[in-house]
Amino acid sequence: MIMEEKKKEEVTEDKVFRALRKQLLATPYSAPLHYNLGLAYARREQLDESITCFQQAIVYDPKLVEAYINLGGIYLRKGNLEACIEANQKALEINPNHPLAHSNLGFALIQQGKLDEGMAEYRKALEIDPNQAAVRANLGGAYFQKDDLESAIRENLKALDLNPSFALAHNNLLHAYRAKGDLEAAKTHCEKATELGFQVNPEIAKELGCG
Structure with missing residues (x-):
């Protein structure tokens, strides 16, 4: 049953992809069509084609914030941190209050070792x-890198x-509590992270008697 549903989703996705390409032939200067085709290419893991589409969307609509953000996301997937940072900075020039651009920029900067x-x-x-669980967990992870265990725990609990x-938050808490010496709490979060399908470090899991 699950396989049948997945196959249906793939067929639908393929139809959408072909429809977008057909529409683009008729209206080649449409920023939304280039943008949506970029998303479709990204879902198909055709990252270079996705980049081209997002860039074209920006050509036809230089203020399309989402195109910059998604372009940055593709660059991040390709390991090009500088291009990711530049794309999100451009997004913030257009909309300084876009939370996703700030969080993506933060992630890329931390990958460069620029923690602060x-x-x-x-x-x-x-x-x-304030209601972004992933950003809370990532901020907590950064506090952990700075050895600020209390702040790391606080943000991941939030x-x-x-x-x-x-x-991810459970995994972060396992490491923070372990570093703090609270092995019981570390084991609890280790077990929860494992239950949720997270690949916990096997040596640490064994040490804690987890899994």
């Missing part, structure tokens, strides 16, 4: 929209308040 700059972007994202089934 990245955390500042996470905080800006949360000022705009993430779980927003989404109790957020596996």
Whole structure:
């Protein structure tokens, strides 16, 4: 049954993809069509084609914030952090209050080792929209990298308040509590992360008697 549903989804996705390409032949200067085709290519893991489409969308609508953000996301998937940062910075020039652009920028900066700059972007994202579990967990992860265990625990617990089934937050808490010496709490979050399908470090799981 699940396989049949997945096949139906793939057929529908393929129809949408072909329809977008056909529409684009008729209206080649449509920014929304280029943007939507970029999303379709991204779902098909055709990242270079996706980049081209998002870039074309920007040519025809230079203020299409979502195109910059998704372009940055594709660059991140390709490991091009500088291009990801540039795309999200351009998005923020258009809309300084876009939480996703701030959080994506923060993630890329932290990947570059710029913890303080990245955390500042996470905080800006949360000022705009405090109900972002992923940003809370990522901010908590950054605090952990700075050895601020209390703040790491606080932010990840807030993430779980927003989404109790957020596996990354449980995994982050396992590491923070373990570093703090609270092995019982670490084991609890290890077990929860494992239940939710997160690939916990096997050596740490064995150490905690988890799984």
